Amino acid sequence: MKQNRFVVALAALSLVSGAMAQKKVTVSGHIVDETSKETIIGATVIEQSTKQGTVSNAFGFYSITLPAGSATLNYSYVGFDNQQHKLTLSRDTTINISLMSAAKLSEVTVTATKKDAGIHSTGMGSMDVPVQMIEHTPSLLGETDLIRTIQLTPGVQQGVGGASSFYVRGGNGDENLILLDGTPVYKIDHLFGFFSVFTPEAIKKVTFYKSSFPARYNGRTSSVVDIRTKDGDMQNYHGCVSIGLLTSRLNLEGPIVKDKTSFSVSARTTYFSAVARPFMSDDSKFSYWFYDLNAKLNHKFSDNDRIYFGLYNGQDKMADDYKDYDFQSQEFDPEKDATITHHIDEAYGSDLKWGNTISTLRWNHIFSQRLFANTTLSYNHYRMRLKSYDYFTYKDEDYYDRQSSSYHSEIIDKGGSIDFDYMPHPQHTIKFGASYLYHDFAPETSSSSVNMKNKESLPTDTSVTSTSKDIYAHELSLYAEDDWLIGDRVHVNPGFAFTIFSVQGKVYKNYQPRLSVRYVISDDWTAKAAYSQMAQCVHLLTSMPIAMPTDLWVPINKTLKPERAQQVSLGAYYTGVEDWEFSVEGFYKKLNNVIEYKDGMSFMGFSGSWSDLVAMGEGFSKGVEFLARKTIGKQTGWLSYTLSKTDRKFSRDSGVNNGERFPFTYDRRHNVNVVYSIKFNEKVELDASWMFYSGACATITNAQQQYIKPDGHIGYAPYVPSRNNYRLPCSHLLNLGINLHKRRKNYERIWNFSVYNAYNYMNPAFVYPKTDDSYNVIEGKLTKVTILPIIPSATLTYKF
């Protein structure tokens, strides 16, 4: 009997255990900073025994489904102390985690542990760019910059020295999707590209993708920069003030209602004109000014509902005014048979403004432990306006001539999206969603007026306005992706995006499959592979090697199709050396319908349809990237080397290089980046970066040839063997920076001294044939233009 009872009890226990072992429970919640209650994006959650894990999403929400029973959850994020929670799980549970900032940690860049290493994520060609990394990039004119930090990563080419344009794995500069809290930003630069519009103080997290693009990102073909701004400290007020040579910044954040509502405001402006004013003549007045303003409101209704309102407004203004009073002009009057002297007042000048306004309203809602949703409404307005005038007044002669003109261009986007995170099963994390964007492109509106009066006639007033038609476009996107864990070693992320772009009566459909696979070979070795298709329906027409406010974003139309890219990547990763990561990634990318200007054409001085100037063709890019990175310790940094080749090929009737293959302008064969940071002690840090690039390409000629015209006459033209036939000299520069900290109870003071281009190497921005004083070409010589020589800077920052 006792034996039977024992057997029954044992059987019952087995049944219960079996039932419990099969039962799944979900643990979910938000992960926040203990001090500020700022949500943490990308924090890692791993169950110690099963090795199942997840990461917090863009709003700090996580969800992990585990077998019921005992579980040990490890929560970690770079720059924060790890937390471990031992639990007994019997039902779905909400656990909100507050991680303590590890302010005393010596690491200044990514990754606290091997498990947190980006190389262990499924995606490849992606990296997190922490704010600390941005702040430790040596500054230019006192400004550290997100984009300049990204330019230091392998596979990323810089444009001309110091500018914020960047070219990723053979793509053009307009093929980078830059999102500010989920909204694309069209114009990302100030001061001709030497500053980006992103102030480090406003940034919470940046993720950069150059391959293995998650399906939720669409609209560009080369890279994604996903920037999330701070929500605002829910507990305490704090901020910082920075004063530099040319710019100053201010950041304030704090609670409006503790643990409920918070705000964050960041602002930056320049006093460039005031600094330059002593160097200008009295009769000229040049001013340049820009500002950035980031503001965010964050309200928590409950654990399940949260609302955010974000606003970015930035503007550049450049103006110049000249006056030339009472200058004299002499003219022979045949009626009087004498030379008469005119006394003339002249005033002329121009006023150029450009800027972005972006506002977003987002609502997070947690439907259940496994289903999270974010709904976003967005408004995005980019505008540019140029005005110029020229006024002549002939004093004492009752005659004047006043001419003025203006040019205006803008883009307005209005849209909404809904994104779901669904974790139905331990092995699956599914994201899906939809978005709609309404584009209103107003490429060009120009007007001019002439107001004249002379002694023989009454005043005349003539005005002409020319408006190109607005172009309206509708963009609809649907996507789904799954982060799928197969056993302990294989992690697959399949995804699919479907987009529709409707413009000028034409509907373009784009099917974009994505696939990433990670295979854990051993504790130290990982292999990854990825395939992605991307499509792009807007393009940036540029006129200069540097960013210009007159650069024009234009949509595809009836004749210009969406650009498409297919990319295959393979990589191997090794973390067998303590504190170090090593990786090698190879890629091959094919672009279709990529745009280039036709031979000899540019945006400058053109009128009429822009599509008359460009042609569509193919692009090919392949390369291999090596990276060695130390992420922990007092000394950190990385060394990267990229070997790549990028070509373009257009059809014969395109007007581009007669249909023959030619190198892409930014086909730089070799690229080396060295980044180094050392924290000597609590007070002194040194940062250094060195970049080397092979020369870019240009079309240069040093010979003339005959050619025959259809009327039989002979003409003479430069002999050009091929487009982009000339390699510019290579570029390299060293940037140094030192931070001097002084910490007090209520504030911290930081002096930053930086030198851009420390050994003053004259890197070529562009070259052109050298001419003499009469503008005749001089044989065998080029003129090399360097925009940024050695530039020292100093910045004083107070954090409180």
Add this chain to the structure above:
Amino acid sequence: MKFRSLYIYIASLAVVALFNACRHDIDLEMDDTAGVLCVNAILTADTAENLIYVSKTVESSSQSGYYINYGKMNVNSTVSVYVNGTLTETVDNKSMIDNVSSMVHRIKTVFHEDDFVHIDVTTEDGQKASFEGVVPKHVANLNIDNVALALGKTYKNDRGHTETDNMFNVSLSFDDDGGDNFYTLAIGERDSTVSPVNGQLFGRLLSGRYYSVSWKSMSSMSFYVNDDEVANKDTVVTYAYETKPTFEYYSNGQPPLTDEEVQTSAADDDVALMNIHNVYKTFCNKRFAGSKCNLSVYSKFQLPITYECSYTDFDYAPYYYCYQTVVVSSISEDYYYYIKVLNTRSSDTYEDNSELTGPARIPSNITGGVGNIFLVTNTTATVQALNGWHPKRVDSPIYYDEGDYYYYGLR
């Protein structure tokens, strides 16, 4: 150093550095592109003589102003012409200098449609280049369907400016065989006058006077009548003037003639406002392949005769004829793309020395060198466009007076 002084010092350094976008001279290190053999020709079928130009590329240089070292372009050479595998002639040009920059070979071989042409060029210093191609076919059923006079037509010229002129609207058509065909279109005019005709003389030549009759200001005949036997009698004076067909007409007809294809009139872009104009009037058959091409163009019309006369009572008014000639040239695909490049070079937005873009590449179909040889077959149609009595001076509505001279327009 006080903080303020330090700040000003550092600020000055920064501003000086920022404003000083530096320019330096560097040597142009690239493969030598001078001395490459260059051959150019447009060989027209069914003509007794064609020209082949042979030269070399030379360094760009500057001596007392921008100029090309023409002398260095000269090169003595021998040209051999083969048609359908048979050598038809060999020409050297040691004594045939047509201009200072190239040697010209005069080719007497007559080419016909479908001929396979091979040309070898060999220079004295051993350089060799060659070309091969097939002579295109004539166009079938070329017809001028209509020539309408468009007086006072308002149009936009290539610069987008509005102009008014008297124009002929020439409508033409031809058949296409559906292959990869490429064309150019040229327009010419021939005018003649006969006076008097059948006693309908508006005026008589009077003795003791000088008369000067100009033909579109290109040529004039002056004569003095002092013979009583000639004066006061009917006198037949015939002028004839013919312009070589040119591309200098306006292609903004129906449909507009662009270099991509013959576009529909519903084209979004105003042809006149396009930056790259179809200066050399080339087009392909994409839109009408295998069917009939119908298009129209506008050419300026000017009264055949302008009078310069010192006598106000002179009413000399002949009878005139005006013919329009269209020449549709069948060209090769190479030539078509070449002309598109020349159209680009002709646009206002293009310049060879652009610092932003560099020069445009000129295509080449020469093996072993650069330049181009194009085979062209012309098909011509002529139609009488206008005839009638030239209006009398005092009847002409378009009449203006400049001192002693009187000019007449068309009624």
